[in-house]
Amino acid sequence: MLLYLQLFYTFFKIGLFGFGGGYAMLSLIQGEVVVQHSWLTPQEFTDIVAISQMTPGPIGINVATYVGYTATQSVWGSITATFAVILPSFILMLTISRFFLKHRNHPIVEAIFSGLRPAVVGLIASAALLLMNTENFNSPNVDLYNFIISIILFIAVFIGTYKFKTNPILLILACAIIGIIVY
Amino acid sequence: MKIYWEFFTIFFKIGMFTIGGGYAMIPLIENEIVNKRQWISKEDFIDLLAISQSAPGVLAVNISIFIGFKLKKLPGAIVTTLGSVLPSFLIILAIAIFFQNFKEYTIVEKAFKGIRPGVVALIAAPTFNMTKSANINRYNCWIPIVSALLIWLLGFSPVWVILIAAFGGFIWGKYKNSKSKNDSNNNSQTQE
Numbered sequence: 001m002l003l004y005l006q007l008f009y010t011f012f013k014i015g016l017f018g019f020g021g022g023y024a025m026l027s028l029i030q031g032e033v034v035v036q037h038s039w040l041t042p043q044e045f046t047d048i049v050a051i052s053q054m055t056p057g058p059i060g061i062n063v064a065t066y067v068g069y070t071a072t073q074s075v076w077g078s079i080t081a082t083f084a085v086i087l088p089s090f091i092l093m094l095t096i097s098r099f100f101l102k103h104r105n106h107p108i109v110e111a112i113f114s115g116l117r118p119a120v121v122g123l124i125a126s127a128a129l130l131l132m133n134t135e136n137f138n139s140p141n142v143d144l145y146n147f148i149i150s151i152i153l154f155i156a157v158f159i160g161t162y163k164f165k166t167n168p169i170l171l172i173l174a175c176a177i178i179g180i181i182v183y
Numbered sequence: 184m185k186i187y188w189e190f191f192t193i194f195f196k197i198g199m200f201t202i203g204g205g206y207a208m209i210p211l212i213e214n215e216i217v218n219k220r221q222w223i224s225k226e227d228f229i230d231l232l233a234i235s236q237s238a239p240g241v242l243a244v245n246i247s248i249f250i251g252f253k254l255k256k257l258p259g260a261i262v263t264t265l266g267s268v269l270p271s272f273l274i275i276l277a278i279a280i281f282f283q284n285f286k287e288y289t290i291v292e293k294a295f296k297g298i299r300p301g302v303v304a305l306i307a308a309p310t311f312n313m314t315k316s317a318n319i320n321r322y323n324c325w326i327p328i329v330s331a332l333l334i335w336l337l338g339f340s341p342v343w344v345i346l347i348a349a350f351g352g353f354i355w356g357k358y359k360n361s362k363s364k365n366d367s368n369n370n371s372q373t374q375e
């Protein structure tokens with residue numbers, strides 16, 4: 001029982017202080033899960049990050065589900081940790097959404113969002129720029145073939161989604177099939 | 184009841200293809216919720232992204248909560264969150280229980296080698312799509328550029344950028360307000 005409480009408390013904390021989403025949460029998760037509680041070895045932690053990249057879903061959820069199971073050897077551990085990591089978002093987002101939807105036409109709220117909206121576009125751009133790394137594209141010095149294929153896929157998907165508004169799910173599936181064929 | 188089932192299946196589908204973090208969810212939601220079903224306008228979509236970014240926690244979950252709440256209050260938020268989380272929960276649970284050596288499956292690795300650059304393109308495209316609905320013009324186009332550079336090159340946390348942008352918008356609103364008041368005062372004085 002104590003273990004479940006610890007899991008809940010730890011992942012609640014991660015959900016509450018994990019600002020910036022995804023990879024920004026990683027160091028916080030590592031500190032809690034690997035250093036503090038030793039629920040995972042450093043090697044296992046690297047593995048789960050790799051698995052997260054190979055499976056759908058946000059990394060925060062992935063790690064909670066995985067650690068919950070390995071720490072307790074039970075599905076209930078997974079449910080506890082996943083629920084705990086979502087709960088702070090749930091409470092905060094409901095409060096903020098309610099406030100925003102009620103006061104959205106207030107001049108102060110409108111002024112704040114006139115500054116936020118252009119910045120959000122910048123945030124998304126930065127996410128794309130940060131992902132343009134050798135992990136996602138391979139390095140031209142190490143493996144030129146892989147690099148060129150990555151660039152071609154990038155350009156093809158960009159045109160597909162931007163110009164032709166192709167369904168993103170279809171584009172992802174196409175990339176997966178091409179990946180299996182060419183690599 | 185039918186509408187909740189629809190929410191659940193749409194977000195389950197979105198959750199299943201959200202690969203590489205919350206930002207990858209943006210094009211999927213734009214396609215399903217904004218373009219296809221028009222449950223949320225393009226302008227509201229930008230606002231919801233701003234809000235989801237400024238709250239802590241998993242971005243994809245925050246986005247789901249906001250959309251669910253906007254459409255059908257608390258029950259809507261619960262259903263959309265469950266839908267978007269369930270696929271990754273089930274997949275990771277299966278991996279934890281059955282195949283700890285999952286990452287050695289070469290076919291999965293090959294598929295994801297192809298998917299990763301594609302996902303980056305899916306995240307890059309909305310940057311250009313959104314400029315219109317985010318009201319970006321030649322006077323404020325420096326805001327997204329500076330924001331992106333601060334995070335990308337200088338390693339700023341997005342949270343700071345959001346706080347500064349919100350505060351800047353607030354100050355600008357005050358300034359504009361007092362200016363227009365002064366102007367109208369001046370006008371009334373000259374009329375006298």
